[in-house]
Amino acid sequence: MPALLLFAFVVLAPSARGVYYAFTDWDGLSRDFSFVGLGNFSDMLGDADARQAVWHTLLIAVAITVVQNAVGLALALGVNSAIRSRNLLRVFLFAPAVVTPIVTAYLWRNLLGPDGAVNSLLGAVGLDSWEQDWLGDPDLALWAVVGVVVWQFAGYSMVIFLAGLQSVPKEIHEAAAMDGAGPVRRFWSVTRPLLAPALTINLMLSIIGGIKLFDQVHALTGGGPGHATDTISTLIYKDAFTLGEFGYSIALAVVLTIIVAVASTGQYLLLSRNEKAAS
């Protein structure tokens, strides 16, 4: 009960008060502002930047969720095998995940520059034609951002998958092998169902992280070139702090919250049904 009170006081009440501003034209400073009802939300429908940002956000969330988990799972299977340097590899692969995203993003911003390490490396191995203006080309920039996020957090997914893999009892594998199941069959019929809880956690984390994505975009491209990589979060920031449209920006934040809530609840329901079916 005291915990609930504290939660209400520290989180719920301020949030509710914040939501109220979504229905006003507050500029973030003046004390007089007026109630505009759903005005901010209807403005959003006509705002090409906002529509584009929602689209980018969904693209990023889906791409990160799929790629990061695929890579994470592959890595987990790799370092779960009996190779000798596996402990060292686990540390290396997980290392990027403990660095602050803004730091890795600034690092990558230089690596991905026209004369950066990525292009130099491509040139050095004779792949000159693959050299790109990774962050300056509006068709590539969004995927470059996704790449950096996956690079950083695939190790994180890997650790969660690894924990799941290690909970799979050896005996079951041995029994399956005795029954004549090959490695692929064993993965599909033994490992996969037992990994379901790990998968649920991973998908949930990556989809929420993807929808909220801010740091990496802000540091890598600032939402540019133009608006080519703006997400809902970067737009919220710009509208509030660059343009002083706090009311509108809070309305965007409310929409973001709803999207996160719907996506994560939907996904949770779907996956927990799967988990039950699998067990």
Add this chain to the structure above:
Amino acid sequence: MKTRTPMTLVAAVTAAALLAACSGGTKASDSGGGSKTLTLASIDQGSVEDVVKAFEKANPGVKVRYTTSGADQYQQQIRTQLSSGTAPDVVSVWPGDGNPGATYVLAEPGYLRDLSDQLWAAKLPDAVKSVAQYEGKTYNAVFGLNGIGAVYNQQAMEKAGLTPPETWTELLAFCRDAKAKGTPAFALGNQDNWVTQLVLYALVATTVYGPDRDFDQKMQAGQATFAKSPWTTAVDKYLTMEKTGCFQKNPLGTNYEASQQLAATGKTLGIVQGNWVIALLKGKNPKGTFTFKALPATDDPSAALIPAAAGAGYGVNAEAKNEEVALKFVNFVMSPEGMNLFVKKQGSLPSLPGTGHEVDPSLTELATFIQDDRTVPFMDQLWPNAKVQQTMLSGLQEIFSGQSTPRELLGDMDTEYKAGS
């Protein structure tokens, strides 16, 4: 927040201020003195300290209690303080319009004392007056100026055997020659979107304000638009420069930092930037010599103008508890001694002529232009809201990446301009 002063400076000042904010804002050098105590809120962290010391020394018995803070934080605090009557006697005020701490915004509701009767007010160059005044009265003691133009790397220029161009035709020839020698003329860091405006501003100063110094008044009166003015010429010239190879490859993937690196190390012959970049270039190449020149936009060198922005200055609270000392302080800031202290620390130029300020040789041309009243304010300083500039910045990135056209850009800017404040 809208960019009044060069963004980098604001960022640097803000960062420094944030660091210092942890150690507590108010630095009191008091011990009483009652009516002889002046209160001051400043955003000039790193330079105001010296000025306060010199002021106290020149005025025995006067104590200054001052706070410094970053731009964002300051803008939030100052209006609350002014409206509730708790503001200090002297406050930092940005030039022009648009941000919550700007001259127009604070003078309109009567928060600032009219400073027109002070001796320096009449001496301000016209370009500064237009942003230090509201409805013909001076409210802002603007002490420093920054300009935008071409900054050349002397060593790289000598190596290429080229000299700075004086006309538009020469500029394009210069770009072709530079490119042929494998060192493009100018570094351009358009990945940071505030950088995209600099070349354009340098071109707009001459093409738009050259024939019509009253362009801003016409815009305000609704008699002119971006789309039907020489702004179109300026944008076209910007793109002509890009097509002629004036800039290094991939400007959209190159950030501000990387562009400095190119110009400092002679991978390009120069950079189109504000004068503040010279200190940064010297930091990257201490042996380099860098010179600021106007960026030619027409074939008549005598018609060239430079965009030069007033930095934030000081205003006096209309309800100052100690008006006499407040005026004394503002006048000290505008005196040769105070002004030189400030601009030397900040790497800018004094807003008033004849302060005896020893101009850094690299800035001689800028100083001459200011002296001759051949400058115009940064264009955004007289726009009615922050969105016009933001539309321009992302629009220019879109043009460079083929997602938009000059026509669309200027049309969008007109729409935002007309939306007003």
